[in-house]
Amino acid sequence: MGNQKLSAVIIFICTLFWMSCSNDPKGNNPKDTGTVKTTPRVKAPAFNSDSAYTFIQKQVDFGPRVPGTPEHAACASWMTEKLKSYGLDVSVQNAPVTFYDGRKAMLSNIFGQFHKERERRVLLLAHWDTRPRADRDSVRRSEPIPGANDGGSGVAVLLEIARIIAQNDPGIGLDILLVDGEDNGDPGGEAETWCLGSQYWAQNRPQGYKADFAILLDMVGAKDAVFPREGTSVYFASGIVEKVWSAAANLGYGNYFVNNIVGQTTDDHLFINMYAHIPAIDIVHYDPKRMDYGHFHHRHTDSMEYIDKGTLGAVGHVVLDVLFNEQPAPAP
Ligand SMILES: [Zn+2]
Known part of the structure; x- marks a missing residue:
């Protein structure tokens, strides 16, 4: 996760009124004409936050997932096998990169597809690498962080969603992309020093790949989590932000998914928008009061003690609710 550009850019949002997608059979029209008919939302299967935890x-137990280390390689194998075990069609993209500090690495972007033949599809992504140094800490700043929240949480929610859809078909196609090399960027430098895995994937994605929209999860497991409407997401994909935040409000998660609009974050969704031209949003922990990421951010305190099952459950529930209320393509 990179720098927040809190410039005083005023973002005008076109408020989009999302029409409730109709699941009704033809002809089932409301009889009264005085009210607007709202179709009940499809109830999503339960998200298991114990499983996500x-x-x-498991990821933290491997050790820090720093590209080029045996711990990183072991975690990649585990995640790949996990997605395969849920029946996804999995491929691993090797991405040769050079970080801003001159270090070279071979990254692994892990891509799992559910019903790859389906036209309507949603892309879910999270970064799985962890920051190689605790540069925001006051101690041991050159040592890597556990990355329970920053790295671990997004992956965990997506693995749990993969487990669930293996048993409950949402009726649309779904892709789960675990991107590497997000978190070795230059805090004072260019946006392009971050998110090397997603930059590579977006520019070398499977031929003809399309998704209707994308949701990125980053730092979605802290006990004091707050997810404002993030500026890059609002800029590129305000309708998807509206869809997700109103789903959250409907489900009673307005305490996590707050309506403040904050500055633009450099995160993987930026490059999915810019290079893959898929409208992509970021559910990312950012405290609008402190104008900063969580207290754990790029510190050794980003460990299991900071993880809260309630937060994982809220995020998982919201994402599943959105997925299960997307409509499959009409039969040809
Ligand atoms: Zn980070």
Whole structure:
């Protein structure tokens, strides 16, 4: 996660009124004409936050997932096998990159597809690498962080969603992309020093690949999490922000998914928007009061003690609710 550009850019949002997608059979029109008919939302299957929690624990147990280390390689194998075990069609893209500090690495972007033949599809992504140094800490600043929240949480929620859709078909296609090399950027430098895995994937994605929209999860497991409407998401994909935040409000998660609009974050969704031209949003922990990411950010305190099952459950529930209320393409 990179720098927040809190410039005083005023973002005008076109408020989009999302029509409730109709699941009704033809002819089932409301009889009264005095009210607007709203179709009940499809109830999504339950998200298991205990399971998601164990997926974070497993990643943390490997050790810091710093590109080029054996811990990183071991975690990549585990995640790949996990997605395969849920029946996804999985491929691993090797991405040769050079970080801003001159270090070279071979990244692994892990891409799992559910019903790749389906036209209507949603892309879910999270970065799985962890920051190689605790540069925002006051101690051991050159040592890597556990990355329970920053790295671990997004992956864990997506693995849990993969487990669930293996048993409950949402009726649309779904892709889960675990991107590498997000978190070795230059805090004072250019946006392009961050998110090397997603930059590579967006510019070398599978031929003809399309998705209707994308949701990025980053730092979605802290006990004091707050997810404002993030500026890059609002700039590129305000309708998707509206869709997700109103789903959250409907489900009673307005305490996490707040309506403040904050400055633009450099995160993987920026490059999915810019290079893959897929409208992409970021659900990312950012405290609008402190104008900063969480207290754990790029510190050794980003460990299991900071992880909260309630937060994981809220995010998982919202994403599943959105997925299960997308409409499959009409039969040809
Ligand atoms: Zn980070």
